[in-house]
Amino acid sequence: MPDISFLQIGTTTFSTTKEADDLGKKFEQLLGAQTRYLPARLAITRSLADSTTPPSIEGQELCKIIKGNQLFGGEPFAWVALIAQHRQAPFGQMKELQQSIGEHWHRGMKLLWSDWISLGEDFDAFLVFLATRAGVQEGAASRYSSTAAVSTENLRNGPIVVRIGDPGTDISTGKPVDWTCNAPGYSPHLALMGGTGSGKTHLGLNLLRQVKKQANCPIIFFDIAKGDIALKQELISPLGLEHIEVPRSPVPLNFLVSQSASVRDRNDLAVSFRDSFEKISRLGANQKDILRQAVTAALGEEGPTSFERIKEFVERECESRQEAGGTLLSVLNDLTAGHPLFVPQYNVQEFFSRSWLIDLHNCSDTNQKLVVFLILDAAKRYFMSLPDAPTDAEGNRSFRCIIAIDEARRVLGFKHPSLSNLIRLARSKGVGIWLMSQSPDDFDQEEDDFLQNIGIAIALHTNANKPRALRAILGGDANLPGLAAGEAITRIPPKQNYVRVKAWEPPKRAKV
């Protein structure tokens, strides 16, 4: 940087567009900042978190200037280095630096404003958002997905063997019953069923703890119906789950990210969003098309999109087609009226590298489904874009993640494309889908090959008397109503016959 010195930066003047500066003034008031440089600095860092080049601001009306020593305080070179690193080239001339700063300032301010809107203009949520996304790495804010950091994965290899409960012994022989969930040639997916109070949740958590200990992989656990998981601290603390109680806290995921800026990619993503959205609301052909078009347009904007922006584009689209918004707009109105369901804090890679307890028991039925479907969509897009998970010399595949859904009946039976795809294809990516639900029939309403792709079924006591699904996965007519508390039936592949297992020991009744 031969032409740029510390003193020069301090006395040089910088500016951005009037549009961005006006937004900056609003932030000044909102944040009680009383200085112009504070929102400006926030905006520049916000823009630096998007790895793409900011658009040119040439020809736009500019705002009044600010001196370098004010804008950057006492550390101008740190800022210059960050901006140079972002564009992957040093600055030769001061005017290049001025131009670059003006562009980042402009883009960042607009991004901050869209964050503010997508967080429902909630001041606390906005502050938490700013604090947690501090840093300038490629992050959730990117419009396009990036799987570049996959090489940092630290996957464990070797067989992952879980005992079917505690004691987990065969009732007729007393021998332990173990399932190698990442064995070559078999599916890592699990269906755990049983009537109310039969012990599904306890057994599911027991198996997850065993996997966590051996594979140390992230676990995404959906508590759809009861909200009881968070209360079982002693059972879940080994899983290291971060608890998100929606809608009080939104899911910190940038859930709608296109592969690239191309209209084709944006349209593909819009179709997948529309398909999930359609599962929660009956839309006519015109409304489906409006939604697809609106999402494609919203994805063309800078920064993460939100239900608010999608709604605005839907309104615009309805207006230009002179159509009423009908069900589509009323669902979007509901979605945008309350707390936001998502905030774009992490990108998919960051989100699926951590363990979450996504607690939906306080959400409406519609929102429960939408959150699960959109996260499964993001999971499908992300995991399918990765190379196959490595295997050890025996062919056991490393686990990247387990997605577990308790009370899964609420999302089963919808033939949700991403769930079917994950069940069919995610095994080679090292992703296990574990579903806990009451009746064997819950698992029997999906695509035809759904049950065939489940690796293991475990059934606890239930009164279901037409367990067609059980025959498909257990290979015989098991008497589930006849099971005592703590007893389970399972078939460990490749064995053909099922076994009765003591999955947990009910407390002995005191003799009278």
Ligand SMILES: Nc1ncnc2c1ncn2[C@@H]1O[C@H](COP(=O)(O)OP(=O)(O)OP(=O)(O)O)[C@@H](O)[C@H]1O
């Ligand atoms: N492994 C276990 N160890 C000790 N107690 C257990 C175990 N599994 C179940 N129980 C007992 O059974 C009760 C119900 O268990 P759990 O909540 O796991 O059942 P569930 O099938 O998930 O019920 P629901 O359908 O109501 O969600 C527990 O509160 C506990 O008393």
Ligand SMILES: [Mg+2]
């Ligand atoms: Mg339960």
